[in-house]
Amino acid sequence: MTRRHTAGTLWLAAAHPSPTAAWNQWATTPTRFAVLPAGARWDAIRIGCSLAVKALDELDAIERAGAPVLWGLREGSARAYVLVPPGTARAWHEPPTRAIGAGGWVAMPRPGTDQPDPGFRWEPAPDGSGRLADPETLRSALRRVREGER
Template sequence: MALHSHQSRLPLATWARRLSQPTLFAAGQDWDAIRVGADIGVRAVRFLEASGTPVGPVLHDQGSGQAYFLTPPGTAQRWQQDQTHALGEGSWVVLAPPGWEDGLLRWVCDPADGPAYTAACDLTVALAFATNAEARR
């Protein structure tokens, strides 16, 4: 059962068009990002997928061991969840082109395969589940 199924499939996001290499982008305009440890992030993605909930782009930075969930603009202003860091206006994130699988960056959920972002309320539930699962390990 989907947590929220209000998002429809959208055309490829403006930032991703004609992108041929990883590029630094300002957060807070087209999207905000939620940074979390990659283990918890991947577990949250699997939870969302298993529940049938749309998942937006999720980038795994293998160098830092972090995952970045793209969320609607403005999410960072009200985001409050332990073991995460919200990146909004004034923050910068390196994003890779769709399909990128080279070097230290890889997409867990590719920007070409789903909605433009993950709904903040869905991500909150998924991260709580993933964090609790990590604590039980």
């Protein structure tokens, strides 16, 4: 299998204690996902089912800013993983989202490839710059959506 060494893929793989293990997982597991540790290069905010769908417009502003977002759009379990700066998870208290930081792991497809599970995609994919979502922008977007539900 040929590895596409895009800057974003190299950046993600480098989050793993053994980047070669990430490449091997992307190449050999049936799902083509690598399980990567949060807390060093990024933390992730998991936004669940209904909130992820309702927040699409708000998150579009974050996407346009280039912050990587992993979308899992399986029917009945839509979720988005927004990559934010390391350390964000320690102070994140925005129900019903879940922060994944140091000690947590996230299964991620390799950016820029067709996945066996088309329900997962990067939009936008990491570009290798290390650009991440601003936690306060994300927090504000989520609060606006929740306030609109009242």
